[in-house]
Amino acid sequence: MNKALLTYLVWPVVKFLIAFVIVQVIVILMTWIERRVLGFMQARLGPNRVGPWGLLQGIADPVKLLLKEDILPSSAEKVAYFLGPMLPIIPAFIVLCAIPYGPPPTFTVTRINVGLLAILALTSTAVYGIILGGWASNNKYSLMGGLRSAAQMVSYEVPFGLSIVGVLMLSGSLDLVQIVRYQEANAWNFLPQIVACFIFLVSMNAENNRTPFDLPEAESELVAGYHTEYSGMKFAFFMLAEYAMMIVNSSLMVSLFFGGWTLGMFGLGLTTEVLRSWGFLGGLLGAVIFLSKVMVFMLIYVWFRATFPRFRFDQLMDLGWKWMIPLALANIVVTAVFVLAGQERLMYWIGLGTIGATLFYLFRPAPKRAAAREKVIHAS
């Protein structure tokens, strides 16, 4: 076997399979973690019957779904109905190849020099499955769910993409490895790009149809939205795609703004060089660091879900077009000015200031809770 074949075909496939399995395991774990964490936040237990602490719930669920009857509504468009759940899952798993899990080359599946662009292009195709599935079910609620998700995902694609531009200008590359290397040499990008980081966080929630942007499947309005008519494994595929996309988006968040697999800034701490000097184990440590950071953002998804009510459709569009996009554009201009002036490091102070102001706001002396209550007049 020649070396090129090994480098470009065999190893990537093997690594992809490993990544695929790991992500699958995380998805399975995540369904359990989400419900347990939600339970913890909501004064209840969550699943705790299957296996120790309910750990095997993630396996019991797919088994149940596999055994369930696969219903095909008589008035559904058969081909589109079958394609619906398949389409979102394909890009979600292909994208796994482009994410650097640890120090390259061992811990990246493939290194694409336009990696970020490829990821954005692929993830945005996921919406087709939802629209197709919603339309093909021939159910009015599904149709409305599909339409909502089309509008939502297309709108939030824009701030999602725009928020990345600042990072690209700073690091000067579309290659995720390059972006992480930039961050360990300078500061993690959430400091100079705090606004972009925030926009990214919000729009990745919207991209994933997660609360408070879960309008396409708004349970209390559209029954279950686009997957109302789906049952069994087809439904599970929608869920699998959603969770895989959550992992992808969290990974992007970590790679773009939170230093990827490193735990170091300004060339200090656990940088790629340090990790590499420890050989394979160092690389593994990098991957563990990366996955831990990803899990933090996965938990933020869950936290959001437990906290927020749902937006209304027009309010969601307002937020996207009237606030997020102008903000993202302004961020690009500001970043461009700083980069042109060669004063990137000045932006750290903006980030620090914002974080400080936020912390001050959160931990300020308790506000008078009666403020809202006084709106109600007391007659006696």
Add this chain to the structure above:
Amino acid sequence: MFDVHEMEVNFGPQHPSTHGVLRVLLRIDGERIIDAKPIIGYLHRGTEKLFEHMAYPQCIPHTDRMDYVASATNNLGFVETVEKILGITGQIPKRAQLMRVILSELQRISSHLLWLATHAIDIGAMTPFFYCFREREQILDLFETYCGARLTLNCMRIGGMPDDLPPGWLEDLEAFLVKFDPAVDEYESLLTTNRIWKKRTVGIGVLSPEDAIEWGITGPPLRGSGVEWDLRRAQPYECYPELDFEIPVGRNGDTYDRYLVRMEEMRQCSRILKQCIPLIRQTPEGDIKAKISRVIRPPEGEVYHSIESPKGELGYYIVSDGKTQNAYRCHVRPPSFVNLQALPAMAQGHLVSDLVALIGTIDIVLGEVDR
């Protein structure tokens, strides 16, 4: 190109957020509601007709099943009406009156908790649901300790109460009340100042005071519109005149104000309960029933009596022919049924998502709407 493409959607009767079996026939243009037509009757059980064939005490369990999340107030309305037609309203012992007030205020809290839970989950806030059920569970436990039932209490009798309070019950109630006020603060901390919650509720389904009165709307929706009308004050019954409480009133008549009114009402309920505990301790134990004949045969005549149920004015109209032990005719004025009328007017021009919020804010129970 811009012509209106209407779509007709059957919202219910089996839908996660129609609170039972309400069916709303929606005509929508995109997501905007052109017309919403509530269709009711899926839970019709002929309760009023049943009342004509049963002796008065036998009717009480059937009143439980109208507003099945607030059965104590249903019992209260019925037994008070029968007492009124018998002319024994003044003979009810103090202890029984206080017990009635305690049970119905607890019931008001539990009904409002269920309303908040479902209203919040309809708007997408998942967590308040579980917090509310945590406290509601404790109220249901209290009910269970008193009368053995948790939901359909059947806890009042014509002329008094069936049983005295079990030992330790008042202490349990006190323990619950200590925990309850901070719990209401906790719900409010999740919702009241939440921007998304405000966006979803402020200005939605505005009901002007004039409209509200014309529709015959009562209860929190009426008070949310700024009309100070609470039957506990306006037509006092039991020992409410002795108790000190405030009637919260809204300003704008929107969903948010109705939310605030109900939240404040829960606090006021807790305040009433706190006043009742020392009062009931002063009354002699076991003095819970007026001395009346076991056979209830009211004189010929008719009477209408209404009380403030958690959802509004709950009225009973009883016609007695003076010869039998059954009512000749019994009509119920359920607050949910009357309040539901306003739904089409409130929903017009709003989005589908708002309809869900509106059904929640009216706080209907279909058992009561259809009877």
